[in-house]
Amino acid sequence: MKLNAPLGPTALTARASALDSGFVSSSSNAARLRAEVSNEIFKLPQDPSAVWSNALQQNTWPFWGLNFLRTDEPGLSEADLKELVRNAQSLGGFGLLTCRRVLIFWPSEESLRFHEKADLLRAPLEIWRSAQEVLERGASIAAGLESPILGETEVMGQFRKAIEETRDPRIRQGVELMLDLAREVRRHFFQASGQAGGSESYGSWVRKELKGQSRIALIGAGHLALKIRPWLSEENLHFHVRRPEALLRDELWSAWRPSGERLHRLSPNMSSAEREGLSLATAWVLAAPLSNTEMRSWGVQPRELIVDLRAESGSASKADQDSLAWLSVRRRHLGDLFSEVQLAEQARAECRQQARDWLRGLVRTWQQDQQMKTWHRPQGWDDVY
Numbered sequence: 001m002k003l004n005a006p007l008g009p010t011a012l013t014a015r016a017s018a019l020d021s022g023f024v025s026s027s028s029n030a031a032r033l034r035a036e037v038s039n040e041i042f043k044l045p046q047d048p049s050a051v052w053s054n055a056l057q058q059n060t061w062p063f064w065g066l067n068f069l070r071t072d073e074p075g076l077s078e079a080d081l082k083e084l085v086r087n088a089q090s091l092g093g094f095g096l097l098t099c100r101r102v103l104i105f106w107p108s109e110e111s112l113r114f115h116e117k118a119d120l121l122r123a124p125l126e127i128w129r130s131a132q133e134v135l136e137r138g139a140s141i142a143a144g145l146e147s148p149i150l151g152e153t154e155v156m157g158q159f160r161k162a163i164e165e166t167r168d169p170r171i172r173q174g175v176e177l178m179l180d181l182a183r184e185v186r187r188h189f190f191q192a193s194g195q196a197g198g199s200e201s202y203g204s205w206v207r208k209e210l211k212g213q214s215r216i217a218l219i220g221a222g223h224l225a226l227k228i229r230p231w232l233s234e235e236n237l238h239f240h241v242r243r244p245e246a247l248l249r250d251e252l253w254s255a256w257r258p259s260g261e262r263l264h265r266l267s268p269n270m271s272s273a274e275r276e277g278l279s280l281a282t283a284w285v286l287a288a289p290l291s292n293t294e295m296r297s298w299g300v301q302p303r304e305l306i307v308d309l310r311a312e313s314g315s316a317s318k319a320d321q322d323s324l325a326w327l328s329v330r331r332r333h334l335g336d337l338f339s340e341v342q343l344a345e346q347a348r349a350e351c352r353q354q355a356r357d358w359l360r361g362l363v364r365t366w367q368q369d370q371q372m373k374t375w376h377r378p379q380g381w382d383d384v385y
Contacts (some may be wrong), residue, residue: 143182189362203231220288
């Protein structure tokens with residue numbers, strides 16, 4: 001093959017392997033070969049079957065995946081993570097950054113740079129190289145099987161938005177296929193049975209308890225508050241936190257930052273304005289490690305309801321319970337939730353695993369179908385007569 005001849009997926013993979021294995025001796029030749037590979041990526045046939053049949057026939061896969069679950073202390077800053085996503089997109093790849101994970105699909109011929117970036121992430125991560133891994137895990141995330149809220153739909157929209165920035169046709173087609181597989185999972189397990197979301201842990205339970213409340217005070221700005229925030233309507237929600245300025249700077253709250261008039265300070269020596277803000281609420285949601293003594297010192301209470309998510313409240317001693325005797329409003333706490341969740345959690349875990357197993361079989365069936373096509377479509381192209 002001439003150096004400037006159009007490259008198919010197999011040739012691209014071979015040239016990428018030469019780069020990775022060190023067979024290309026000089027840096028100038030390596031740079032020229034890398035540029036050639038990058039330029040030819042965008043000339044590949046748009047027919048997905050052509051790409052997949054060639055890849056599966058040669059036991060190769062045109063792109064890799066990186067899944068990084070963010071922790072309390074990520075190895076990279078928010079700015080570095082965004083730069084990582086932009087790097088993937090600059091190579092034609094797919095990049096998705098959420099408050100929970102970083103998901104990247106990277107052209108396999110860029111594996112050296114892929115590993116360099118992956119080494120910077122000092123946190124648990126997964127790298128997927130095979131068709132089974134990439135498609136199965138990507139579709140599982142898109143379907144909401146890996147989300148805390150089983151079957152949640154927001155991630156599907158995030159996938160579709162990220163596709164718009166993905167230029168490599170192989171990766172675009174691969175992600176579209178993941179979304180097709182994810183839709184099949186959702187149709188088979190969630191839409192018919194109604195198991196998605198529903199009774200999922202704190203969020204849905206809190207939303208159910210708050211139904212009909214006209215003004216809600218969310219007290220706290222930690223991980224628990226962030227976890228239940230998507231379940232609460234913005235129209236009647238107010239935030240009461242110790243450090244409002246810190247919440248406004250926190251990148252984890254970037255998608256849920258409240259407006260100025262809905263953000264209130266909660267200081268140790270509470271002012272009359274702070275007390276008034278709390279007293280106007282019909283319901284409080286306690287999502288911060290407050291003591292009962294501190295609450296009592298406020299001298300106010302909501303008009304109707306307290307939803308208490310403090311870890312100790314469900315098993316509070318009699319003395320602790322007595323210290324709340326001054327409250328004249330209805331109070332719901334974690335002890336009420338646990339009895340409901342224990343039954344629902346087992347059903348959700350079984351549903352999650354069944355959906356994963358079904359998706360694994362779906363991907364294998366698709367692979368077998370694509371491999372069969374190679375017998376009738378050599379190199380992925382229909383015969384021309």
